Amino acid sequence: MNTLSPLGPNTPRIALIGECMIELQQRADGSLQQSFGGDTLNTAVYLSRAMGDKAQVDYVTALGDDSFSDAMCRSWAAENIGLDLVxxxxxxxxxxxxxxxxxxxxxxxxxxxxxxxxRDCFTTPAAAPILAALPDYDVLYFSGITLAVLGVKGREKLIETLIEARQRDARIVFDNNYRPRLWASVEEARAAYRSVLPHVDLALLTVDDEQALFHFEDCDAVFEAYAQIGTPEVVLKRGAEACLIRCDGEAFEVPAQKVEKVVDTTAAGDSFSAAYLASRLSGASPAQAAEAGHRLASRVIQVPGALIPRA
Structure with a gap:
Protein backbone atom coordinates (compact mmCIF):
# COMPACT_ATOMS: atom_id res chain seq x y z
CA MET A 1 0.00 0.00 0.00
CA ASN A 2 1.50 3.34 -1.10
CA THR A 3 0.32 6.74 0.07
CA LEU A 4 -0.34 9.58 -2.36
CA SER A 5 1.25 12.71 -0.93
CA PRO A 6 3.76 14.16 -1.30
CA LEU A 7 6.36 12.63 -3.60
CA GLY A 8 9.37 14.47 -2.22
CA PRO A 9 11.93 16.96 -3.53
CA ASN A 10 12.61 15.28 -6.88
CA THR A 11 10.49 16.00 -9.95
CA PRO A 12 7.92 13.17 -10.07
CA ARG A 13 7.52 11.17 -13.27
CA ILE A 14 3.89 10.44 -14.15
CA ALA A 15 2.77 8.16 -16.97
CA LEU A 16 -0.83 8.08 -18.15
CA ILE A 17 -1.89 5.05 -20.19
CA GLY A 18 -4.78 5.08 -22.63
CA GLU A 19 -6.27 6.27 -25.87
CA CYS A 20 -6.56 9.62 -27.59
CA MET A 21 -9.06 9.90 -30.43
CA ILE A 22 -10.03 12.35 -33.13
CA GLU A 23 -12.86 14.40 -31.61
CA LEU A 24 -15.70 15.92 -33.63
CA GLN A 25 -17.86 18.42 -31.74
CA GLN A 26 -21.28 18.87 -33.35
CA ARG A 27 -22.52 22.45 -33.18
CA ALA A 28 -26.12 23.63 -33.07
CA ASP A 29 -26.13 24.35 -36.82
CA GLY A 30 -24.93 20.83 -37.60
CA SER A 31 -21.35 21.79 -38.45
CA LEU A 32 -18.44 19.90 -36.89
CA GLN A 33 -15.36 21.22 -35.12
CA GLN A 34 -12.41 18.82 -35.05
CA SER A 35 -10.03 18.42 -32.12
CA PHE A 36 -8.56 15.57 -30.07
CA GLY A 37 -9.66 13.93 -26.83
CA GLY A 38 -9.84 10.86 -24.68
CA ASP A 39 -10.28 10.36 -20.95
CA THR A 40 -6.66 9.73 -19.94
CA LEU A 41 -5.34 12.22 -22.48
CA ASN A 42 -7.69 14.88 -21.12
CA THR A 43 -6.39 14.15 -17.65
CA ALA A 44 -2.78 14.27 -18.90
CA VAL A 45 -3.28 17.72 -20.39
CA TYR A 46 -4.94 19.18 -17.30
CA LEU A 47 -2.38 17.47 -15.05
CA SER A 48 0.51 18.90 -17.08
CA ARG A 49 -1.02 22.37 -16.90
CA ALA A 50 -1.54 22.07 -13.14
CA MET A 51 1.90 20.67 -12.31
CA GLY A 52 3.94 22.78 -14.73
CA ASP A 53 7.66 22.18 -14.30
CA LYS A 54 7.03 20.42 -10.97
CA ALA A 55 6.41 17.09 -12.73
CA GLN A 56 7.22 15.15 -15.88
CA VAL A 57 3.99 13.99 -17.52
CA ASP A 58 4.26 11.32 -20.23
CA TYR A 59 1.53 9.68 -22.30
CA VAL A 60 1.50 5.99 -23.20
CA THR A 61 -0.46 4.98 -26.30
CA ALA A 62 -0.21 3.77 -29.89
CA LEU A 63 -1.05 5.87 -32.95
CA GLY A 64 -0.82 5.49 -36.71
CA ASP A 65 1.55 7.12 -39.18
CA ASP A 66 -1.14 9.45 -40.55
CA SER A 67 -1.51 13.24 -40.46
CA PHE A 68 -4.03 13.14 -37.60
CA SER A 69 -1.54 11.19 -35.46
CA ASP A 70 1.15 13.72 -36.38
CA ALA A 71 -1.12 16.55 -35.26
CA MET A 72 -1.90 14.76 -31.98
CA CYS A 73 1.77 14.47 -31.14
CA ARG A 74 2.37 18.13 -31.93
CA SER A 75 -0.52 19.18 -29.69
CA TRP A 76 0.73 17.00 -26.82
CA ALA A 77 4.24 18.39 -27.13
CA ALA A 78 2.75 21.89 -26.97
CA GLU A 79 1.17 20.89 -23.64
CA ASN A 80 4.57 19.69 -22.35
CA ILE A 81 3.50 16.04 -22.45
CA GLY A 82 6.32 13.60 -23.13
CA LEU A 83 6.10 11.46 -26.29
CA ASP A 84 8.84 8.91 -25.62
CA LEU A 85 6.27 6.21 -24.77
CA VAL A 86 4.06 6.80 -27.83
CA ARG A 119 -5.55 -1.90 -29.32
CA ASP A 120 -2.05 -3.22 -30.00
CA CYS A 121 -0.32 -0.81 -27.63
CA PHE A 122 1.15 -3.50 -25.35
CA THR A 123 1.42 -6.42 -27.78
CA THR A 124 3.86 -5.15 -30.44
CA PRO A 125 7.63 -5.82 -30.30
CA ALA A 126 8.15 -2.08 -29.75
CA ALA A 127 6.08 -2.29 -26.56
CA ALA A 128 8.74 -4.28 -24.68
CA PRO A 129 11.02 -1.34 -23.78
CA ILE A 130 7.99 0.78 -22.88
CA LEU A 131 6.67 -1.85 -20.49
CA ALA A 132 10.15 -2.20 -19.02
CA ALA A 133 10.35 1.57 -18.41
CA LEU A 134 6.96 2.05 -16.74
CA PRO A 135 7.78 0.53 -13.31
CA ASP A 136 10.41 3.26 -12.81
CA TYR A 137 7.74 5.98 -12.87
CA ASP A 138 6.46 7.51 -9.63
CA VAL A 139 2.81 7.43 -10.69
CA LEU A 140 0.95 5.28 -13.23
CA TYR A 141 -2.55 6.38 -14.22
CA PHE A 142 -5.09 4.44 -16.28
CA SER A 143 -8.85 4.06 -16.62
CA GLY A 144 -11.63 1.61 -17.32
CA ILE A 145 -11.47 2.70 -20.95
CA THR A 146 -7.78 1.79 -20.96
CA LEU A 147 -8.72 -1.70 -19.75
CA ALA A 148 -11.28 -2.09 -22.51
CA VAL A 149 -9.16 -0.95 -25.45
CA LEU A 150 -6.05 -2.92 -24.43
CA GLY A 151 -7.84 -6.26 -24.75
CA VAL A 152 -7.07 -9.46 -22.85
CA LYS A 153 -3.36 -9.73 -23.71
CA GLY A 154 -2.77 -6.03 -23.15
CA ARG A 155 -4.48 -6.16 -19.76
CA GLU A 156 -2.25 -9.05 -18.72
CA LYS A 157 0.81 -6.97 -19.59
CA LEU A 158 -0.66 -4.01 -17.71
CA ILE A 159 -1.22 -6.02 -14.52
CA GLU A 160 2.34 -7.34 -14.62
CA THR A 161 3.56 -3.76 -14.95
CA LEU A 162 1.38 -2.51 -12.07
CA ILE A 163 2.67 -5.23 -9.75
CA GLU A 164 6.30 -4.46 -10.53
CA ALA A 165 5.73 -0.70 -10.27
CA ARG A 166 4.17 -1.00 -6.83
CA GLN A 167 7.10 -3.11 -5.68
CA ARG A 168 9.25 -0.11 -6.59
CA ASP A 169 6.95 2.21 -4.55
CA ALA A 170 5.06 3.71 -7.47
CA ARG A 171 1.52 5.01 -6.87
CA ILE A 172 -1.20 3.48 -9.04
CA VAL A 173 -4.20 5.68 -9.89
CA PHE A 174 -7.37 4.36 -11.54
CA ASP A 175 -10.42 6.19 -12.90
CA ASN A 176 -13.29 3.71 -13.34
CA ASN A 177 -14.83 5.22 -16.54
CA TYR A 178 -17.02 2.26 -17.45
CA ARG A 179 -18.33 2.29 -21.04
CA PRO A 180 -20.57 -0.76 -21.71
CA ARG A 181 -20.21 -0.54 -25.50
CA LEU A 182 -16.50 -1.28 -25.23
CA TRP A 183 -17.07 -4.66 -23.58
CA ALA A 184 -18.48 -7.93 -24.91
CA SER A 185 -20.46 -8.31 -21.68
CA VAL A 186 -20.77 -6.82 -18.22
CA GLU A 187 -19.25 -10.02 -16.84
CA GLU A 188 -16.11 -9.51 -18.91
CA ALA A 189 -15.83 -5.94 -17.67
CA ARG A 190 -16.30 -6.93 -14.03
CA ALA A 191 -13.59 -9.57 -14.30
CA ALA A 192 -11.19 -7.08 -15.85
CA TYR A 193 -11.84 -4.45 -13.20
CA ARG A 194 -11.49 -6.94 -10.38
CA SER A 195 -8.15 -8.10 -11.77
CA VAL A 196 -6.58 -4.63 -11.46
CA LEU A 197 -8.30 -3.10 -8.43
CA PRO A 198 -6.13 -4.89 -5.83
CA HIS A 199 -3.14 -3.02 -7.28
CA VAL A 200 -4.67 0.48 -7.04
CA ASP A 201 -3.67 3.13 -4.47
CA LEU A 202 -6.11 5.89 -5.49
CA ALA A 203 -9.49 5.05 -7.05
CA LEU A 204 -11.29 7.94 -8.72
CA LEU A 205 -14.81 6.66 -9.21
CA THR A 206 -17.98 7.95 -10.84
CA VAL A 207 -20.95 6.73 -8.84
CA ASP A 208 -23.13 6.04 -11.90
CA ASP A 209 -20.42 3.85 -13.43
CA GLU A 210 -19.96 1.88 -10.22
CA GLN A 211 -23.69 1.22 -9.98
CA ALA A 212 -23.94 0.25 -13.66
CA LEU A 213 -21.02 -2.16 -13.44
CA PHE A 214 -21.35 -3.66 -9.96
CA HIS A 215 -24.98 -2.83 -9.07
CA PHE A 216 -24.09 -1.22 -5.74
CA GLU A 217 -27.17 -0.07 -3.82
CA ASP A 218 -25.64 3.16 -2.53
CA CYS A 219 -22.38 5.01 -1.89
CA ASP A 220 -21.76 3.20 1.39
CA ALA A 221 -21.80 -0.10 -0.49
CA VAL A 222 -19.17 1.25 -2.90
CA PHE A 223 -16.88 2.30 -0.08
CA GLU A 224 -17.37 -1.01 1.72
CA ALA A 225 -16.40 -2.95 -1.41
CA TYR A 226 -13.22 -0.94 -1.89
CA ALA A 227 -12.37 -1.23 1.80
CA GLN A 228 -12.50 -5.00 1.42
CA ILE A 229 -10.21 -4.77 -1.60
CA GLY A 230 -7.82 -2.66 0.46
CA THR A 231 -7.79 0.53 -1.62
CA PRO A 232 -6.34 3.21 0.71
CA GLU A 233 -7.90 6.26 -1.01
CA VAL A 234 -11.28 6.30 -2.75
CA VAL A 235 -12.96 9.35 -4.30
CA LEU A 236 -16.58 9.07 -5.38
CA LYS A 237 -17.49 11.69 -8.00
CA ARG A 238 -21.21 12.53 -8.20
CA GLY A 239 -21.50 15.23 -10.85
CA ALA A 240 -23.12 18.38 -9.47
CA GLU A 241 -23.44 16.83 -6.01
CA ALA A 242 -20.75 16.77 -3.35
CA CYS A 243 -17.97 14.24 -3.86
CA LEU A 244 -17.34 11.71 -1.11
CA ILE A 245 -13.88 10.58 -0.03
CA ARG A 246 -12.54 7.82 2.19
CA CYS A 247 -8.81 8.00 2.88
CA ASP A 248 -6.93 5.97 5.49
CA GLY A 249 -10.05 5.56 7.60
CA GLU A 250 -11.22 9.19 7.39
CA ALA A 251 -14.33 10.37 5.53
CA PHE A 252 -14.78 13.67 3.70
CA GLU A 253 -17.65 15.32 1.84
CA VAL A 254 -16.75 18.24 -0.41
CA PRO A 255 -19.52 20.23 -2.15
CA ALA A 256 -19.32 20.86 -5.89
CA GLN A 257 -19.19 24.40 -7.23
CA LYS A 258 -22.43 25.71 -8.66
CA VAL A 259 -22.47 26.71 -12.33
CA GLU A 260 -25.22 28.90 -13.76
CA LYS A 261 -25.04 27.54 -17.31
CA VAL A 262 -23.62 24.14 -18.21
CA VAL A 263 -22.43 24.11 -21.83
CA ASP A 264 -20.75 20.71 -22.15
CA THR A 265 -19.98 18.15 -19.44
CA THR A 266 -17.30 16.42 -21.54
CA ALA A 267 -14.10 15.89 -19.49
CA ALA A 268 -15.68 17.12 -16.26
CA GLY A 269 -14.58 13.98 -14.46
CA ASP A 270 -11.22 13.86 -16.25
CA SER A 271 -10.36 17.42 -15.23
CA PHE A 272 -11.51 16.80 -11.65
CA SER A 273 -9.20 13.78 -11.50
CA ALA A 274 -6.26 15.81 -12.84
CA ALA A 275 -6.67 18.62 -10.34
CA TYR A 276 -7.25 16.18 -7.47
CA LEU A 277 -4.13 14.18 -8.32
CA ALA A 278 -1.97 17.28 -8.86
CA SER A 279 -3.06 18.65 -5.49
CA ARG A 280 -2.43 15.40 -3.63
CA LEU A 281 1.02 15.00 -5.18
CA SER A 282 1.78 18.58 -4.12
CA GLY A 283 0.92 17.82 -0.48
CA ALA A 284 -2.73 18.94 -0.25
CA SER A 285 -5.22 17.08 1.91
CA PRO A 286 -7.98 15.01 0.26
CA ALA A 287 -10.53 17.75 1.01
CA GLN A 288 -8.31 20.46 -0.45
CA ALA A 289 -7.64 18.29 -3.51
CA ALA A 290 -11.38 17.77 -4.05
CA GLU A 291 -11.97 21.52 -3.85
CA ALA A 292 -9.34 21.98 -6.59
CA GLY A 293 -11.03 19.25 -8.63
CA HIS A 294 -14.42 20.91 -8.37
CA ARG A 295 -12.96 24.32 -9.30
CA LEU A 296 -11.40 23.04 -12.49
CA ALA A 297 -14.38 20.89 -13.48
CA SER A 298 -16.72 23.87 -13.01
CA ARG A 299 -14.65 25.83 -15.56
CA VAL A 300 -14.43 22.95 -18.02
CA ILE A 301 -18.19 22.38 -18.24
CA GLN A 302 -18.76 26.00 -19.27
CA VAL A 303 -16.78 25.54 -22.52
CA PRO A 304 -17.53 23.22 -25.48
CA GLY A 305 -15.23 20.23 -25.97
CA ALA A 306 -12.95 18.24 -23.73
CA LEU A 307 -10.02 20.66 -23.49
CA ILE A 308 -10.59 24.31 -22.67
CA PRO A 309 -8.13 26.95 -23.91
CA ARG A 310 -5.14 27.55 -21.67
CA ALA A 311 -6.27 31.12 -21.01
Missing part, protein backbone atom coordinates in the same frame (compact mmCIF):
# COMPACT_ATOMS: atom_id res chain seq x y z
CA UNK A 87 4.24 4.12 -30.51
CA UNK A 88 3.60 4.94 -34.18
CA UNK A 89 2.28 1.89 -36.04
CA UNK A 90 2.59 1.96 -39.87
CA UNK A 91 -0.70 1.78 -41.74
CA UNK A 92 -2.83 2.24 -38.63
CA UNK A 93 -5.15 5.07 -37.55
CA UNK A 94 -6.40 6.53 -34.27
CA UNK A 95 -10.03 6.11 -33.25
CA UNK A 96 -12.69 8.76 -33.83
CA UNK A 97 -15.70 9.96 -31.86
CA UNK A 98 -18.39 12.61 -32.17
CA UNK A 99 -19.92 14.54 -29.25
CA UNK A 100 -23.55 15.60 -29.45
CA UNK A 101 -24.91 17.71 -26.58
CA UNK A 102 -28.48 18.49 -25.59
CA UNK A 103 -29.92 21.76 -24.27
CA UNK A 104 -28.81 20.91 -20.72
CA UNK A 105 -25.22 20.23 -21.76
CA UNK A 106 -25.48 16.47 -21.34
CA UNK A 107 -23.52 14.58 -23.93
CA UNK A 108 -23.95 11.62 -26.26
CA UNK A 109 -20.99 9.92 -27.92
CA UNK A 110 -20.76 8.17 -31.29
CA UNK A 111 -17.62 6.05 -31.75
CA UNK A 112 -15.51 4.64 -34.60
CA UNK A 113 -12.64 2.85 -32.90
CA UNK A 114 -12.61 -0.92 -33.62
CA UNK A 115 -9.39 -0.76 -35.67
CA UNK A 116 -7.65 1.89 -33.55
CA UNK A 117 -3.88 1.46 -33.20
CA UNK A 118 -4.08 1.61 -29.40
Missing amino acids: QRLPGRLPGLYCIQTDAAGERRFLYWRNEAAV
